[in-house]
Amino acid sequence: MSATAAVRERPRRTRGAGLGLLAWLAGILFFLPIAWMALTSFHSEEDAATNPPSFGAALTLDGYREFFGTGGGASPWPSLINSTVASLVSTLCVLLLALPAAYALSIRPVKKWTDVLFFFLSTKMLPVVAGLLPIYLFAKNTDMLDNIWLLVILYTSMNLPIAVWMMQSFLSEVPVAIIEAARVDGARLPTVLTRVVAPIALPGIAATALICFIFSWNELLFARVLTGVVAETAPVFLTGFITSQGLFLAKVCAASLVISLPVLAAGFAAQDKLVQGLSLGAVK
Amino acid sequence: MTATTTAPTAAAPSVRAVKRPSNRMRAWATRAPLLPALIFMIAVTQLPFVATLVISFFDWNALYPNARRFTGFANYTEVLTDADLRQSVWTTILLTAAVVLASLVLGLALALLLDRRFRGRGIVRTLLIAPFLVVPVAAALLWKHVLYNPEYGLLNGLLHYVGGPQPDWISNTPLLAVEASLVWQWTPFMMLILLAGLQSRDQQQIEAAKVDGANDWQVFRHLTLPHLRRYLELGALLGSIYIVQNFDAVFTITSGGLGTANLPYTVYQSFYQAHENGLASAAGVLVVIGSIIIATFALRVVSSLFREEASRA
Numbered sequence: 001m002s003a004t005a006a007v008r009e010r011p012r013r014t015r016g017a018g019l020g021l022l023a024w025l026a027g028i029l030f031f032l033p034i035a036w037m038a039l040t041s042f043h044s045e046e047d048a049a050t051n052p053p054s055f056g057a058a059l060t061l062d063g064y065r066e067f068f069g070t071g072g073g074a075s076p077w078p079s080l081i082n083s084t085v086a087s088l089v090s091t092l093c094v095l096l097l098a099l100p101a102a103y104a105l106s107i108r109p110v111k112k113w114t115d116v117l118f119f120f121l122s123t124k125m126l127p128v129v130a131g132l133l134p135i136y137l138f139a140k141n142t143d144m145l146d147n148i149w150l151l152v153i154l155y156t157s158m159n160l161p162i163a164v165w166m167m168q169s170f171l172s173e174v175p176v177a178i179i180e181a182a183r184v185d186g187a188r189l190p191t192v193l194t195r196v197v198a199p200i201a202l203p204g205i206a207a208t209a210l211i212c213f214i215f216s217w218n219e220l221l222f223a224r225v226l227t228g229v230v231a232e233t234a235p236v237f238l239t240g241f242i243t244s245q246g247l248f249l250a251k252v253c254a255a256s257l258v259i260s261l262p263v264l265a266a267g268f269a270a271q272d273k274l275v276q277g278l279s280l281g282a283v284k
Numbered sequence: 285m286t287a288t289t290t291a292p293t294a295a296a297p298s299v300r301a302v303k304r305p306s307n308r309m310r311a312w313a314t315r316a317p318l319l320p321a322l323i324f325m326i327a328v329t330q331l332p333f334v335a336t337l338v339i340s341f342f343d344w345n346a347l348y349p350n351a352r353r354f355t356g357f358a359n360y361t362e363v364l365t366d367a368d369l370r371q372s373v374w375t376t377i378l379l380t381a382a383v384v385l386a387s388l389v390l391g392l393a394l395a396l397l398l399d400r401r402f403r404g405r406g407i408v409r410t411l412l413i414a415p416f417l418v419v420p421v422a423a424a425l426l427w428k429h430v431l432y433n434p435e436y437g438l439l440n441g442l443l444h445y446v447g448g449p450q451p452d453w454i455s456n457t458p459l460l461a462v463e464a465s466l467v468w469q470w471t472p473f474m475m476l477i478l479l480a481g482l483q484s485r486d487q488q489q490i491e492a493a494k495v496d497g498a499n500d501w502q503v504f505r506h507l508t509l510p511h512l513r514r515y516l517e518l519g520a521l522l523g524s525i526y527i528v529q530n531f532d533a534v535f536t537i538t539s540g541g542l543g544t545a546n547l548p549y550t551v552y553q554s555f556y557q558a559h560e561n562g563l564a565s566a567a568g569v570l571v572v573i574g575s576i577i578i579a580t581f582a583l584r585v586v587s588s589l590f591r592e593e594a595s596r597a
Contacts (some may be wrong), residue, residue, distance in 0.1 A: 018403030024392055027411035030468070034414055036438050053441035055287035087387070094531060097324060100317030109316050116322070118583060122330045125579035127529045129551040130572045131332030133339065133564055136555070138332075157328035158453050218419050221531045221548070225556060235421040239536060242425070252429055267417035268410065275476045279518060 041253035048249035063250035067258060076255070078230075079237035082148050086223075086233060087216040090155035094163045094212050095205070097156070102167035107179065107197065117168060120161040128158075128221055136225055146228040154222050159212040166211070166277050170204025171197070207273030210266040217263055234259045287449040333572070340565035347559050359566035369550060369567060374526060376574075379459065383466045384523045388516060390467065391474025398475070399482045416472035424536035427465035428454065432537075458542035462533050470527065474519045481515030482508070514589055521582035528575060547571045 039055070040048045041064070047057035071076035106111045134144075135154070144150045174197050182196050223233040241255055242248060268276065343355040363369045398409055415423070431438050434452040443450060454461045485508065493503055531548045538544040540553060547567060555564035 012440065016400065016402070019397060023394075023397040023400075023402060023408050026397060026403065027408035028469070031411040031414055032324075033426055033431060033438070033468070034418065037430060040430060049436040051436045051441050052444045053436075053438060097321040101321035104314060104316075104318040108314055110318060111311075114587075116318065118319075118587065120325065121583065121586065122579065123325050124581065125525055125575050126329055127568075127571045127575050128531075129529070129548045130336055130568045131329060132551070133555050133561060133568065134332040135333035137335075137561075157325060160325055164321060214417075217371060218421075220421050220535070221552065224535075226553070231356060235419060235532075238419075238421050238425065239568060242429070249429060252425055256419070256425055260417070260419045260422050263419055264414065264417045267413065271410075271413065274413070275480045278473060279477055279522065 008185070022179040037253045038257060040250055041257050043250050045247035045250050048151070048253070049247050052185050063254035064258070066251040067255045072102070074237075076234070076237055076258075079232045079234045080259075082227075082231055083217055083234040086148055086151045086155055087128040087213050090152045090159065090216050091212045093152065093156040094159045095209060097160055098163035099205070101164050102171050105164070105168045106172040107174065107176070117165065120164045123157075132221070132225060133221075139226055145226060146231045148227070148231040150226055151219075151223060151231065151233070154226075155216040157221060158219070158222075159215055163208050163212055166208040167201075167205065169276065170201050170208070173204070174200045175229050204273060204276075207270040207277055210270035211274070214263050214266050217266075290579075312329045314529060315463060316518060324543035336565045336568050339561055340569050342562045344561040345559050346561055347556070355562070359562045362563060371543060372545045372547050372550040373570070375459065376548075376571075379463060379466075379530070379534075379544075379546055380524055380527045382463050383470060383527050384520050386463070386467045387470040387474045387523065388478075388519055390471045391519065392478050392512075393515070394471065394475045395482055398479055412475060413472045415468050416470070420469065420532040420550045421536055423469055424465060424533045427461070427468075428537045432461055454538060455542070458544045459568075462537050462544050465537065466527065466530065466533055470523055474523065477522075478512060478515055478530070481512045485511050491564050514585065517581075517585045518589060521585055524578050525575065526580060528571070528578065547574075 036053075042059040042061070043054070043057050044060050044062055047054045048063075050057075067076060069077070104110050105117055110116065139145045139147070139150055178196055179192055182192050187195070218235065219233075220235045220239070223231075223236045224239070227233065227236060238255055238259055241252060270277065341354060341356060342352055343358065344352040394412060398405060398412070418426070428482065429437070432453040434440060434450060434455075437453075440450045472486055490503055490507055493507060498506075528546075528547055530546065531552065534540055534544055534546055534549045535552075540546075540549040545553070550572065551564050551567045551571065554560045554567065
């Protein structure tokens with residue numbers, strides 16, 4: 001009995017190790033472009049543009065110096081600051097609008113709350129290009145072009161439906177019984193919200209904020225069409241980075257990595273709630 | 285019997301009359317937290333679309349503002365008969381379908397690999413998520429210059445070692461080049477959704493099937509796959525919604541050249557560069573109609589998952 005079990009166990013275990021190895025291989029393969037980008041960003045431009053690739057070339061910070069403008073090019077700081085302002089302020093606006101809305105859709109639901117929820121979702125399915133032209137014309141006629149606050153408004157509308165869905169799903173995880181018990185004990189609404197609801201919903205709210213931040217930080221089309229010199233965001237800066245003559249690989253890698261860093265950090269921080277957020281709360 | 289039932293109904297109106305204002309107040313108090321978000325969304329997303337719809341019926345080039353006039357469906361006939369625009373409709377379909385299908389299949393394979401216990405599973409998961417967390421423009425630049433470049437890109441560099449050919453990836457297969465970069469970014473997304481699906485399987489049922497002598501393939505075919513269907517649909521539809529709207533990769537890798545211009549890029553180009561407001565709007569409305577078709581399915585899938593979760597809770 002035990003002998004046959006051992007015989008059956010062995011091929012399964014070697015196959016398990018093989019599949020584990022395969023998973024590792026896939027992980028490395030998917031990560032390879034990023035690893036190569038990171039390595040190239042620390043190479044000199046000459047070493048970056050060789051064939052075959054020079055894996056062991058000397059490391060230098062020239063690419064980063066070039067990117068941060070100390071090499072004579074345009075400084076990325078205004079665009080990085082613009083992106084930070086647009087992403088942070090729009091995320092804050094999203095939270096301020098979405099939290100009460102999610103409350104009215106989960107803890108004390110309004111009538112027909114599912115219809116309202118699906119209205120929010122349907123706006124997300126309206127492609128950006130559908131409203132781009134009127135928004136552009138509106139901005140042009142009201143002198144709002146090249147204004148970072150216009151992007152804040154647009155990014156808020158872009159992320160609000162996602163946030164309402166996510167938050168609704170996180171808030172409905174708060175057991176109604178606890179809220180009722182607190183109210184029976186005489187707690188007022190603000191106390192219930194801060195002492196009972198907030199501690200349970202906080203991780204979800206944080207994940208929502210991080211995902212909204214990522215989407216705003218990544219956005220290109222609105223920023224490209226509606227900003228120019230003053231309100232240029234980091235992705236737009238990045239697209240205009242390649243116009244110079246000569247070699248630029250190390251510089252581009254350094255720039256791409258620096259601009260992706262906040263997103264990588266936010267994404268890994270929200271890793272556990274990422275699926276729930278991206279699937280609008282449908283997958284838990 | 286009749287006496288007892290009539291008595292409350294007779295009394296009811298007066299009670300309701302007293303209660304009505306407070307009831308209405310309470311209803312509005314419940315609705316109030318919802319209103320700012322709702323009004324904001326209608327103002328910022330619905331009104332511009334109505335404007336797009338109106339503009340799409342005008343012959344309007346921004347360079348000749350005085351020549352603006354109503355043309356009915358002329359813009360739509362032009363969009364639908366214009367060879368370039370029809371090409372971009374086709375490109376959009378091809379791009380979206382190819383990217384969604386490829387990343388779903390790859391994502392499923394990776395999810396199945398990650399669903400097993402092995403040494404360093406957390407690290408591998410992190411490595412696999414990373415491509416999704418690179419800023420899309422940066423990812424497109426990475427593929428265009430660092431990987432695809434025919435002279436010193438990594439792909440040809442690695443091919444050099446094995447003495448392979450040195451193709452010019454973007455010129456030879458432009459659409460495939462765009463698709464590959466998008467598949468790289470979207471596979472992690474699909475993997476995450478499918479992994480969540482795999483982990484919500486009923487383990488007891490699987491154990492029972494194995495005890496009854498089912499092999500791994502049979503378990504996958506008859507238990508896992510049916511369970512995953514919803515998640516596959518959800519991944520496909522959410523992916524489609526995002527990829528139909530893709531602008532970053534097309535804009536960066538090929539600038540819409542070599543037959544890779546999809547509808548969003550074409551809309552961008554026709555008003556931002558050609559200043560054809562009416563045409564751009566008509567194309568935009570067509571994108572919306574396409575999206576609504578996908579969205580109807582998406583909403584149905586999301587709502588069925590949603591109801592399932594609600595009934596479970």
